[in-house]
Amino acid sequence: MIEPTYVLVPGAGGMASYWDRVRRELDVRGRASIAVDLPADDPDKGLPDYVDAIVDAATGLDDVVLVAQSLGGFSASWAADRLPVSRLVLLNAMIPLPGETAGEWWAATGSSEAMRDNDIRAGRDPDANFDLETYFLHDVPADVLADLGEERDESDAVFAAPWGLEAWPDVPTTVLAAQDDRFFPFSFQQRVARERLGIEAFQVPGGHLNALSRPAEVADAIVSAT
DSSP: OOEEEEEEETTTTTOOGGGHHHHHHHHHHHOOEOOOOOOOOOOOOOOOHHHHHHHHTTTTTTOOOOOOOHHHHHHHHHHHHSSSSEEEESSOOOOOOOOOBBBHHHHTTTTHHHHHHHHHTTTTTTSOOHHHIIIIIIOOOOHHHHHHHHHOOOOOGGSBBBOOSSSSOOEEEEEETTTTTTSSSHHHHHHHHHHHHHEEEEEEOTTTHHHOHHHHHHHHHHHHOO
């Protein structure tokens, strides 16, 4: 029996190191993994280039489990059509429709309204300026952030190209949604998974960057999905 290799696709910033803690947990569980580094800060590289980078990283593998975080949902799902993928796992990920750009996705899904409603329920000021600590880093330990290295900016290019498939790839798909995600609230991720894929999202602990804050639980959820 061929064991799958987990090919891990990061979100905005495109840093493979985002997955380091999860990869260590997968190693402990005897699971092979690769983390893809994406050219996120290159203004000349867009979504098709991200897809090519994923395909190049996984070339030669016989069984791939593609795991995508956040913005990585756009590139990983497209790459799944070109690889021997046995499962696609979305972790707090954007789920595209045919012809939709990542720039259009926010309004099409109502993500801003969902975040605002969640802020009101949690007692946060919905009109405050966007703050990385509040929405991304609130549950990530300081030493983990220090180990991650210097953050990369995400160029605008990736938000301009339409998602290139005519339909969702014919691959079993699991949606993992973080219980305490303030950027893509859990109820929002539930709704988008139902509307766009007709499936239920599974709840996992942590916030939007839970691969950093809760790597053991994320690794368990990824392995359980396969």
